[in-house]
Amino acid sequence: MAMLSVPLVVVSCSFLVFQWLFHGVSPWLFSWLCPAFVHLPHTHRMEWNARTVSTVHALVVSHFSLYIFLFDEGINENPI
Incomplete structure (x- = not known):
C-alpha cells in the first residue's frame, strides 16, 4: 500500500x-x-x-533528467 501511495501523492501534487x-x-x-x-x-x-505551464514543466523535467544522468550510479553503470 505504501508503494502505491507515493506515486499517487506525486501525481496529485x-x-x-x-x-x-x-x-x-x-x-x-x-x-x-x-x-x-x-x-x-x-x-x-x-x-x-498553457505555453507558460508547458515551459515550466519542461524545465522541471529537464533538471530531473540531467540530475539523474549525472549523479545516478545505476544509470551510469548500465545506461540501457
Whole structure:
C-alpha cells in the first residue's frame, strides 16, 4: 500500500501545482509584466497560460533528467 501511495501523492501534487500555475500565477504575472495581456481574447490568454505551464514543466523535467544522468550510479553503470 505504501508503494502505491507515493506515486499517487506525486501525481496529485504535480496536478495541483500546475493547475495553480495555469489559473493563478501565469495570469497574474503576465498581466503585471505586460498590460496588453489583459486585452487579449480569452482563447489567446488560455493558450499563453498553457505555453507558460508547458515551459515550466519542461524545465522541471529537464533538471530531473540531467540530475539523474549525472549523479545516478545505476544509470551510469548500465545506461540501457
